Amino acid sequence: MMETLHFSALQKHFQRYFPMQDPKEYDWIRDPFSATPPADLSTAEEEQFIDVTSDSTMRLHFKSKTLAAFWIGAEKDYPLLGKRALAILLPFATSYLCEIVASIKTKYRSKLDIENELRVAVSQLQPRFEKMCSMKQAHTSP
Structure with missing residues (x-):
């Protein structure tokens, strides 16, 4: 009984700070080519949405790029809609990067130089392990 009261009080506080949102509200960002535009778009944003969804080149970009890369590219030609999506x-993205930096700073708190670890953690490059291993000479046992 006491746990139920405590839980409902926590739920009320949580809803005050984090109001419930309809997940379908952001379908236009996840897939603009099959979603309806949100009702709160301005006239200019709605025109840009129509232009994006009727642009066959944008459709190809959407299929071949990540969601963030698509909207970054869309911002160049459709600035209002791109800025809103981004x-x-x-x-x-920024909360993910902050978590990475926080974990590195905690792990290497006694060190002042975390530049190399940070560069590896936030890099988009994929390492080529085969090439790195081929450049090293194996140690043989005597």
Whole structure:
């Protein structure tokens, strides 16, 4: 009984700070070519949405790029719509990077030089392990 009261009180506080949102509200960002535009778009944003969804080149870019890369590219030709989509997507990327930096700083707290670890953690490059291993000579046992 006491746990139920405590849980409902926590739930009320949580909803005050994090109001429930309809996940379909962001379908236009996840797949603009099959979603309907949100009702709160301005006239100019709605025109850009129509232009994006009718552009066959943008459809090809959407299929071949990541979601963030697609909207970054869309921002060049459709700035209002691109900025709106990126403003919604940006917090996820920045919170992820902050978590990486925080874990590195905690792990290497006694060191002042975390530049190399940070560079590896946030890099988009994929290492070529076969090439690195081929450049090293194996140690043989005597």
